[in-house]
Amino acid sequence: MFTYDRVLNKCKKGRVEMKLANEAGFSNNDFIEMYRKMWQIRIFEETLEQLYKNGEIHGTMHLCTGQEATAAGSAGLLRKQDWITSTHRNHGHSIAKGTSIEAMLAEILGKKTGTNQGKGGSMHIADPDHGHLGSNGIVGAGFPIAAGAALTAQMNGTDQVVICYSGDGATNEGSFHEAMNLASLWHLPVIYFVENNQYGMSTATADSMNIRHISQRSQSYGIEGITIDGNDLIEVINTTFRAIQKAQSGGGPTLIEAMTYRYCGHSKSDQRLYRKKTEEQWWQDNFDPIKRTKKTLLEHGILTKEECAQIPLVVQTEIKAAVVKVRKDPKPDLTDLETQVYAE
């Protein structure tokens, strides 16, 4: 059982006894790396916002500003060979799983150097080389895909695990229930990670389901379900770590409901007229995942104030440099219009 204090006490001493399969334990540096990842996600999203305003991004996009801890603390625990499936709100998951920021930026700007060679755009980031099986604009489509990937791992006898990300709204889809049923029946090594950001488009979660916690839905399928503070990085790490260990030891799936909040509108056309500005402010003032992680790092002497301040500056510089480079990258050739679109 990994508790908050236990992790941090060990962390202060140098290394934490958190072992993920055969990989090294969890160290101070791992925590710092997660903090950096959270800043990468935040600044990536802020950069996209600006590029969109400049008219450099076409179509729409779904930003995950405010949801950095759920992505970093879960996908950030996985090895390269483990898998994720993601949603329309995929940038955080992709960065946390190790997809190149430059390649994502190129994809979103429609460049040939993008993850999908500029043909997918924001909603379809995929990166199999880093275990990213793809994002999906169809709400709920990832559930059975993740179950299938987990079945592959099980049949091949590997210890790979799959994290399937979804929103709260997606758990009202039939595909969620079908996938949970089979995943449970076959003890598949999959973690259903629901980011409950309080809304599905403009509908509050409370207005779309008659239960208090989405994690309760696991009971129908004989799966362990847990609701956590998704803006508390350590809680996300500990819960996901336990679920990974369980999946690897044949214990089957876990449903994690991580409570969080998206600061932006659902997509670029959303004026957020369905919620109060005071509510948004309340979340930002009290539960911001980056501020809270910074406080933890400072309190436990893992980083100094100056070191904390340095991290976003370095990330900002890296992302700015990526923008400069990617702007000059070529667009896909017209002759490539149909390549990589259909299966061979």
Ligand SMILES: Cc1ncc(C[n+]2csc(CCOP(=O)(O)OP(=O)(O)O)c2C)c(N)n1
């Ligand atoms: C099958 C399907 N139905 C409806 C939509 C339109 N749609 C896109 S995102 C979305 C809301 C999803 O809410 P949630 O699962 O909570 O994810 P969030 O956007 O909050 O991250 C809807 C209804 C869609 N893309 N696919």
Ligand SMILES: [Mg+2]
């Ligand atoms: Mg939602």
